[in-house]
Amino acid sequence: MKKSVTLIIACIFAVSSYGQTIYESFRSIKLDQSRELKIQLPRNYKKNEDKIYPLIIVLDGDYLFEPVAGNVDYFSYWEDMPESIVVGVNQRKTREDDCRYDTAEFLPTLKGAEFYEFIGQELVPYLNETYRTAQLKIIVGHDYTANFINYFLFKDNPIFQGYICISPELGPPMGDRISSKLETSSDIWYYLATATNDADNIKKSLIALDEKLSVIENPEMSYLFDNFEESSHYTLVGKAIPNALEGIFEMYRPISKKTYKEVLLTLETSPYDYLVDMYKTTEKLYGIKRKIRINDFVAVSTALEKKENWSELEPLGKLAIKEHSDLMLGYYYLGMFYEQTGEPKKAMRAYESGFQLSEVAFLTKDYMLDKVNKIKEDFGW
Template identity: 30%
Template sequence: MKKLLLTLLVLLSARMGAQITSENLGSKDMDGTRKVTVVLPDGYDKREKYPLFVVLNASRLLEPTVTSFRYFSRTGEVPPSIIVGIYNDEDDVTVPEETGVPFNDTAVFFEFVGQTVIPRVQSKYSTNDFRGIIADGEAANFINYYLLKENSLFNAYISLSPNMMEKITNSIPEQLASFKTPIFYYLGWTQDEDNATLKKITDLDKLMSVKKLDRSFYFSQPFPKITTSTVSIMGISEALNLFFEEYRPISMREYAEKVLKVQNNTTQYLQDKYKKIKDLYGIDKEPLLDDVKAIYAAILKNADFESIPILVKYIKPYYKDTALPDYLEGDYYLRIQEPQKAFRSLQRAYGAKEIDFVTKELVSQTLEKLQKDYRGSLKTKKGDVVVKEQPQEQPADTESNSTETPAEGQQ
């Protein structure tokens, strides 16, 4: 964690580049306007759809949020996302003790986020249905009221050092357990909070930790003896790491503990993994090459060869312009001793675009071995890569070599 924090601090020292736009937005009931900043992910493509994360208290939380997303999205651990920072006033998010619910200014701001800011961003940019919200202090308590609605506005909540309203402490775990769609909730705090704040946070954590959640996910992290600003940096990164565990590429540990234990239809593991990504995050993720290679390696290790055609069919829409599907298909036919079919698949692979380990050299070597092993029995077509039979060397004429030269005979 210390190494991660150091890395993020280094990244924070750099200027936030990429596509950033800001505007002042308001509503008919709001007193004045609020600055809203939209940060698009690197390589934003309007043909793709992205998760949307709202950041309250943007003056202090937007930069660490953007940094965490950029760092983890570049390593493939978190999906590229659209981040919306709202520069709210403290009064916008401070729920009155006497009412226990958003009232007056907080009620107006509550509606402003859901009815003005989010629709505005969705109308301008390409978003999917997965939304998250990040806040600290009074705002971290405020965001719970979105969770307490019958239909939660957000799918993910990152609550950092919240100044909790005791009136809703019991309601939060009950509500989290009631949703039919998965909700992610992260609670992070420092143990150096004042006693009153710390007690309210830990009371909520105790209730949340023992609540049975069938579909939703709860994570908590008490950080020992750090400042609340450090909680923001470390907590956001930790929450994203936990929320998007299923999104990450197959790790060595996952490969050893899960993938290798699948004895039949190993490809189903890959299909289930990417279906879960769609179900949890609303993302149609293309199967990563490294994940495909991991599944292929497990298939070979477990001799589950009948999974290869299933793997080929699954990845073909994503890798149809490369040599990968045809090479894997050719390898399958070689293993079940169907040389003619293997020959045809490998011919197609040879003419396709190289990708990773499937190079022209590898395909050529495989074709060469195949043709040598089944010489004369393979049917070829015009344009096929054919290994020509090399003429055998003639043995040396031993008789002529032993003939003495005239000079030698005279001596």
């Protein structure tokens, strides 16, 4: 099992090498010093000049950047999350000072207050100006830095919408503050992780915090918690990062076989409306407008055929033509709609129109020609 996990992590690191990683030295006025940054841009970032990308800030970038960047590149390659810009802030010599808080109010103080302002007032604005960032921003931390990232959550309008807190060493009132904030937060993803072999004080505090957070009834907030078996304070990182990304981007993923069987086939409402609403929701959640996937069109059309809901093939076909005008998919759906509703001439013309376009999925020119010829034979044309 350990060998398998090691192999998976090695593959993830190998994948990250395909991204465009930039190393920068950023001069901070707030800190009165320079900070080393690692920046991974998405594949084909330069070619996709009109595309914007979520921004993921990784503290402890000297060791946490690579596993985060590798997972982001891997998941986005398979369209399980949007391509994203990942920025690591190296803190090997400064992390304790960067995360310092006072023992009275338990808020950032001295270098900690300066580092807080550096992230919010210098680094994020600089990245927004320099790169094509989307509205969605996520921040990642581990133990000291995982406690620190929560301070950004407490702002009235947080600059980060996603928080990946891996085994945080929480300050004394931090748990209560997090619980209070998440009760009223909207459009926030909060991920928390510990492990059975984590440091005892950390593990106990996080299990207690989970008991508070898991009963919060706030549909505008998404909370996820992991307590990994047989993992330590350090090895849990390799499990937490992919779990956190999967949870945050659950709505972004393609329609799975499970969703097809348990949702689409059992819907009492419109599968077509489900598809449209799904993409509207992801646009609202992640701030990214995207074309509807071929896979999702096929899943919905298969459900419509299974349920013999022929009427919805017409709007589905028109939507497919709008989204993928170069493919024969939309005209195939229109052809099926006309064929099943007793308009063979319109069906034949739709199939003929599709024949001239590019093949996709199971649709080939021979298949479309067969549909045309079958109608001609049936009606003697």
